Amino acid sequence: MTPSLDDRPFWRAAFQAVREHSRQLSASLSAEDQALQSMPEASPTKWHLAHTTWFFETLVLQVHLPGYRPLDARWAALFNSYYESLGPRHPRPQRGLLSRPSLDEVWAYRRRVDDAVLRFITEAGEAAWRAGADTLLLGLHHEQQHQELLLTDILHAFSLNPLRPAVSAPPAGLGDGTEAADLRWLALDGQAVQVGHDGAGFGFDNERPRHTHWLAPCQLASRLVNCAEFAEFIADGGYRRPQLWLSDGWAEVQVRGWQAPAYWLARAADGSDADGFEQFTLHGVQTLAPAAPVCHLSGYEAAAYAAWAGARLPTEFEWEFAAEQHAGALQQLQGEVWQWTASAYAPYPGFRPLPGPAAEYNGKFMINQLVLRGSSLATPPGHARTSYRNFFPPAARWQFSGLRLARDAADNGQPGGAPR
Amino acid sequence: MTPSLDDRPFWRAAFQAVREHSRQLSASLSAEDQALQSMPEASPTKWHLAHTTWFFETLVLQVHLPGYRPLDARWAALFNSYYESLGPRHPRPQRGLLSRPSLDEVWAYRRRVDDAVLRFITEAGEAAWRAGADTLLLGLHHEQQHQELLLTDILHAFSLNPLRPAVSAPPAGLGDGTEAADLRWLALDGQAVQVGHDGAGFGFDNERPRHTHWLAPCQLASRLVNCAEFAEFIADGGYRRPQLWLSDGWAEVQVRGWQAPAYWLARAADGSDADGFEQFTLHGVQTLAPAAPVCHLSGYEAAAYAAWAGARLPTEFEWEFAAEQHAGALQQLQGEVWQWTASAYAPYPGFRPLPGPAAEYNGKFMINQLVLRGSSLATPPGHARTSYRNFFPPAARWQFSGLRLARDAADNGQPGGAPR
């Protein structure tokens, strides 16, 4: 249950907790680490720390805190991500060239903005608080999104360093050889269902409005596809059989030379699976755990695996309805890996973007992307929910992304509970 | 009503009619014209003529006509489009380099295959006929699809020739200044509807199965957006206002320098709309007819126009249901321009690809594309139907593509019948 806006001490503590979490995530990284940008789609840690701060400064403080002046007018262009309505932006592929402002300066910036936001929470009059609190709340969830990106981005950067640095030490017990649970199929009848955010607590605009969707009869796998299963796909020539792939996916396989999920490190010199794999992770190179969910898949690989398994990806509505109504029958819904769906990222019927600059938050990206559902090991505590819609282009592999199988009800009669 | 498979004389005539239509479409083009490939996505006229023939040869004659031998074994690779299961293919971007086989040789090839197909239709035993007729029928619709592509592809090639050649003389009465009909809004209630091919007559696999879809309450424009309206969008800075555009669309505008629909020719030297536009068409350069549907839009431009007009693109299901149930209330459903929808091209619930090599016909393209509905002036007679799903990437502009507006029912209360 989310506290009311009247509970300002709660929001004060919530703000501090979110901001502190960013500090903890980056604490093990040097200033040099935090400046790395390894591809245009990824951003330096330092930039994430500054951009999330710019968001509060620009959308909360400059609008709702009288007399607030930004620290440096030139920084707005540096730390604006993609808001066309908020002026020019430093080119995205050049974020890694910003050795200045320094990490120390960015931390001073964070402290300055933190102080001002806390002052706003504590001291704002009722009207000002009511006017700004929604955007403040949006800013918290925004920073949580960047906390996950901070980890996926540094992981990508570190993966390109032959010294294979670790972001953090492995937790005790990691990779313990737990066995995979049996895969069962949850059957869903054809029916009109309600999907979308139900209005209780925070939700992004792209989760609204809650609306009716007609569900075709189908079945959902009780758990995620794991590494051992995906290794079978590889061993069976999965990356060499065009018939399993979407056309654009097969083109990626050819051009990129994909032979395994991202960050899987073949022990064989020729990159084949002959001698098995290790995996590059936040904790450095680790043994591949057979029962762990397969991770760092593109949507194309997820769809090809599903085709090979005689199944398909679930739609985002199948996933949401099952997660909401049949959570008990499904394992690994949250906190493991984001789960690719077959659903293109599109507006819900009646979708309305947020007012003001935040209108650009979600709507303009509703093309050429697939929805992912659930959440991952890197999703900050409290950020996940059943109606959450994550989205990435189908070729993206640097997120913590895997898959759960689904199949049409008509396939019901096929023998056995195993996916093939 | 489609005749039964028992009516072989009907199918004989149908085959001849389709094949003859390809001849007529290409009759005005020289051998040099027919060899042009102006971009990887487009193919030479000659290649279309040969590829459609290869389709009959490979999927009908070689499978179902005993003793049939292909004319030249090397041609299979030249004229296979994208069927991975049917062996290697000549690189798509190099189709324009095939001066050999010559156009004359391709026509000899067509005649040879025509003779064999007619022999098959006439002489095949009942079992052989039953086994092959479906693929034969598919081949006819396949050739019709290429008939439209033949025109869009040569139009694109000719658009790059400063001499601005015409494919054909303008028909009498073209561009007569008919006035635009009033735009009215057809209201649809929220309800469960049936969509997809109903089983009567031919349909592609991607139109099946007919299934239930929940329609949210909405409104559909009674007619297409016309050139005069689109010129208003341009005059109002439509191509310079990022807020109107999907993010990927705005990137295309920047990179490609779009300032107007494809083939609109600004009279002003700077490419602006200051002095109005002419349009390059199949009949050469023509005056822009204000009341004619705007054409050669990308899906991005269609969506940006809709945003500017305070509306949105219809979903493919809104379009299909309205076209099926309320055809009387809607104008310009067929035969003008393909109509971009907001729907990503995806499999219907329970979708099953065709058996054999034809499995690659549609399913593997169900990613990164939008569905277009209706048909265009270039669609061959008899090819259009209400459940038809055309599809192209949102950046494609060389098709005969325009748009019809839609809006959520909640917008109902907005004043007036005009889109803005």
Place this chain on the structure above:
Amino acid sequence: MTPSLDDRPFWRAAFQAVREHSRQLSASLSAEDQALQSMPEASPTKWHLAHTTWFFETLVLQVHLPGYRPLDARWAALFNSYYESLGPRHPRPQRGLLSRPSLDEVWAYRRRVDDAVLRFITEAGEAAWRAGADTLLLGLHHEQQHQELLLTDILHAFSLNPLRPAVSAPPAGLGDGTEAADLRWLALDGQAVQVGHDGAGFGFDNERPRHTHWLAPCQLASRLVNCAEFAEFIADGGYRRPQLWLSDGWAEVQVRGWQAPAYWLARAADGSDADGFEQFTLHGVQTLAPAAPVCHLSGYEAAAYAAWAGARLPTEFEWEFAAEQHAGALQQLQGEVWQWTASAYAPYPGFRPLPGPAAEYNGKFMINQLVLRGSSLATPPGHARTSYRNFFPPAARWQFSGLRLARDAADNGQPGGAPR
């Protein structure tokens, strides 16, 4: 000996002969063949035919024949190659899209211009003739250059057609197994020598002025490197040993996947030399003749071979001096393959470009290219001379280009007459 300008019947016949030779070269090619452009650096046969005609029309007729009017004002932009001072140009990579004007129209254009030029030669007053004759002469040599390019360009286009068409039937006796001559070394002393065109007969501006050059003592191979020798280089890992290559050349090997000269067709499926090679030629696929000069090398491959052989490429001045003074000691100077030199294409001391638009003929290309000397089997009769400077970027392979070895005099003491 070149006749004087007063001998107008001679020039009339010369003009007709050069123009007729273009006709003969293209006579075996269909209109479709003649429209092919397989890369930006190559042009369609039809374009060569039209461009050389445009050259006469623009630089001779429009300037020196009173009252001459061009056939179509729009064609100037289509057939201007690179003369910035003569107005806008159709984009070079799009020459293959010009199905119009048709080949027939281009031939009508040629006849019209031929008539006018012949009229100019015959009827011009003395002053007009004196004023225009130099450019007319330049136009003849210009057309001869394009005659060779016509062949190299169509050969490249045909090489990309899996049907492997031939431009012409092989002459009788081709590839007869003549043995390679012994390779001897011609020693040249250090000395001041004269190089450059001596003023007798026609020469391009880039061959002038004749000037002094200091020749370091060196040795020149008596004959060209042949296919058998180059095959040894391949067998010895020549394409896999970076130490043999210039840095930019090694980068090309990696990016392009070079494993043998252009148009060498490995018999082995993996492209290796395990089963030897055939060669794609103007006469289709032919057996590789061991004693024939190796052809279709880039300058990088020529330099790498020379390094492997313990030698180097000659400078253009070593080549010219030896060819002029010691022709008897050298074989294969002309008419086999162009011979890469170590000399960057640069202006001679005192170089002056031609006046007027022809200033752009040579000078502006004097960067990023190497000089090739001699001439090839595709060079038209009468076009070669000792002072001739051909030039291409070092990565170019589609010309008829091979190499002759040279070495510093200090290497004299090395044992034997063989290059390694």
Place this chain on the structure above:
Amino acid sequence: MTPSLDDRPFWRAAFQAVREHSRQLSASLSAEDQALQSMPEASPTKWHLAHTTWFFETLVLQVHLPGYRPLDARWAALFNSYYESLGPRHPRPQRGLLSRPSLDEVWAYRRRVDDAVLRFITEAGEAAWRAGADTLLLGLHHEQQHQELLLTDILHAFSLNPLRPAVSAPPAGLGDGTEAADLRWLALDGQAVQVGHDGAGFGFDNERPRHTHWLAPCQLASRLVNCAEFAEFIADGGYRRPQLWLSDGWAEVQVRGWQAPAYWLARAADGSDADGFEQFTLHGVQTLAPAAPVCHLSGYEAAAYAAWAGARLPTEFEWEFAAEQHAGALQQLQGEVWQWTASAYAPYPGFRPLPGPAAEYNGKFMINQLVLRGSSLATPPGHARTSYRNFFPPAARWQFSGLRLARDAADNGQPGGAPR
């Protein structure tokens, strides 16, 4: 005069001085600054510091200091620049991704190698010293080359940061409005001259052997082209007139949008010269000093300016002979800007690469580059000499590069001493 190899204390001090200079150059830069790589051709400061250290470690210590073991075997691949014979290399464009090893670790590496080198200098037996001293000496000059690159590379990186950081504070008196000296022409007669390193002191292999060159009669400008003169070229449409440019240079102007030298900052919003320019320098944004040598030109711009001025670039031999024999008549030979020459970078007659891995030092780059002569304000003390051959591709602009005019003797009669 260079001390003999017997004077080990001298070499000890020289080594320490060179190494200390690298420290001083980088002292003002943060660890974040030192990690920046702004383009593939440029390297991070930290990488320069490590690579120069790797050079000593690999070519001196591992070969000549018994028992020396490298600090970390994995670093060899990280800090090898382009030596194919010394094993695999980290991809050049990814040097900026090496946040590890940290700057601190690199400094520890430097100290460890410094200690070992000093031990080698001091304690090596006579034979070992004789064997290794030449490579040690090469390492010192190698580090000096990287000292200049360190500055040009960080300047390029800083130029892309909108905050426009300065590498160092401007020295007192910078930009004082000294007037430009008169430009006079030094006439050189046609003659055989000696060029190349004369054997006294250190020289790179590419400067050897000293050899005879025939000099054509010519004239050399007494001073460099200055900013005021280059601004005239701009004002006269220099960047808009293709006739002034080499063909490849004009293509760069179009593609890159060049309108002024690199780092010139137009005051006018449209980038034009309407309101004059400032200049981004090692000391941040500075007023443009009219009499200062124009800097940060590509070879193309240098050649275009020369053409505009009715002159040409000097050959490297004209430059060297004049600098050696007529130094008194020429100003600004050293220490201002590198001076583009018309000479392609090529081996001297009799050139022999260094033995061993150092063979790759210079020879393999002798293609597609122009020679620059002199030295710049960023060249370390003691590194310049008359026979020095610097080289860059003609499109490079991030070096401290300008030009001195030359002209053929035949131009002698032209009126006036000014270049146009």
